[in-house]
Amino acid sequence: MSVPNRAADPSSDMPGPAEMVDAGASVESYELPDAEECQQLRDQFYNATIIDRIDATEDLAKFRIRPDAPIPAFEPGQYVAIGLGYWEPRLLGTQPEDVPAKKIRKIVRRAYSISCPVLDEHGELAPVDEIDYLEFYITLVRKGATAVSKPPALTPRLFGKQVGDRIVLERKITGKYVLGQYAPDETMLFMGTGTGEAPHNAMVTRLLRQGHRGRIIVATSIRYHHDAAYHREHEILMRRFPNYLYLPLTTREPENIQCDHPNFIGKQYLQTMFTSGKLAELAEDSLSPQNTHVYLCGNPDMIGYIPPGSDPPENPGMLPLLRQAGFRDDVTDHQAGTIRFEKYW
Template identity: 80%
Template sequence: MSAPDTPPTNDQSATTKTSPSDGVGQTQVNADQEAKFGPLDKPPNPEEQRQLRERFYNSTIIERIDVTDDLAKFRIRPDSPIPPFEPGQYVALGLGNWEPRLVGTQPEDVPINKARKIVRRAYSISCPMLDEKGCLATQDSVDYLEFYITLVRKGATVVSKPPALTPRLFGKIAGDRIVMERKITGKYKLGEYDPDDTMLFLGTGTGEAPHNAMAAKLLATGHRGRIVIATSVRYRHDCAYINEHKVLMRQYANYLYLPMTTREPENIQPDHPQFVGKQYLQTMFTSGRLAELAEDPLAPSNTHVFLCGNPDMIGYIPPGADAPENPGMLPLLRAAGFSDDVHEHRAGTIRFEKYW
């Protein structure tokens, strides 16, 4: 549910106080706040920040696993029990606009009327995949939720708004508090399938997160068909779960993880002894190389396809829009006989995370 290095997005903000509906009541609320914390035409002072966190934050970061300077796994435990949900779904995380931004990220000028608000962003829920003993761990076997998140340091263009959440989130450590919305939702789920069907998960960057959760469920429930996760990233070090995938491949003969890169020397230097070119999923699929590596025909007759990540990779074209010069996976899969009809639940079906 993301651009190549960007988590799924569903930005929204909400006020951090409940106000009476009549103007007189609101005036009294403001007066009480000013008497306690100081003028509301200034950012909240440290004591007010503490009380805002105490009042609105409902979850704790219990572990942060840094993969690179810009990529991390966050394990977050909510104060309340986690409600049942399906692998592939997402939930919103949030922090107050008063929280400091990480040094080196794009500055943000927060209007005073938003200084006491929460900024939220939705993230697909990942999965630890392995427990402390090196055995399969599904998302419902732990009392926390795991998120696979990229730090967005600046807006995509010079006129883009500064990223609001991750510059604040990446300043947090284990033990810090955060907002986690209570509702876990999303239509990107496994759906119906036969136990011998091939399940093919194609993702870019942190778009792998929901695929980890889906694959873990399939393994835990004894799926017999091939389970293939192919992830395209810029560099090998961007594959944050590669060690977990290697262990699971040794434990489950039908499980395969295919990490693919686009900016390593073997991707961009034709004279490199292991030159393979840029391993974009579209090229790997149309060339037949993906099926070769998967040791499976990846045909509509036996395969379900799941897409999550960069919209350019997914290739959804809104009605009336022009087709891009370089097609994404959706038109390529349709041309190969697959269908993205949301009402179908059979081999040959495409499911993709649509968040734009």
């Protein structure tokens, strides 16, 4: 699957949100088309408009994109590619990129899980099939993961865009990470890291709209409190729906890392929260495979998928831990006890 990769830290989320680059420094190395040709290229390729941008931090934002054509039917949890031309300028402070002349007039694309606003402007539920735009929850990737990694191509350009700017939105929405089958009284447990929460927002809103009676629990591991960009919406949902619970679990706040902090709780990684029983305690639910469906999205280290023939890591992810607890990911009937996870490899 061509979807965003996640960072090595289970509490962070990299692709997979300004200032523009200094034009004098970039035009010569990029061999950029002139302004008139850039506009011609946008007119030729771009088919959607950014209608809103909501910044949580300087490196984290929600982008709402409305395509020119009607949005095809899709399921919460699926993903689609967005794109921009290589001719678009990059943000100041991101890794430099040398684009060859043969590539400068082409489009860079990257697939992202589709989120949703959760609530509309009137405070009512806003499922993905009741709005005329797509929402994406995206982290700005400023540089490659290692010294030899290629510079990130899309987000340094995307984070220079504002409301009214045009963009590429692919028509094909796809993906197998969807709600599947479930009973109305069963517990739905969504575990994510960072912007891996995006598809869970869409899934949860669908469940609440359908009147799901069982517990709905969203546990998201983030570095800092300000990384929970949908916290206000989740707070409203918890007040309105007694069966709904949102747990933003931090790893870098003072109470996570300073042992002498009066409210010291340690780093709240999903794996340790689950195996220690703390997650079940906070959820006020047994999280038993007899009545619980589990959904995993985000950092591959948190998910813990081990390719055939590979050695297991020193610190296991959620998949082996859930299997030890009696959950299964090798079933097709999707009864309680099923694990579903998004693949980023």
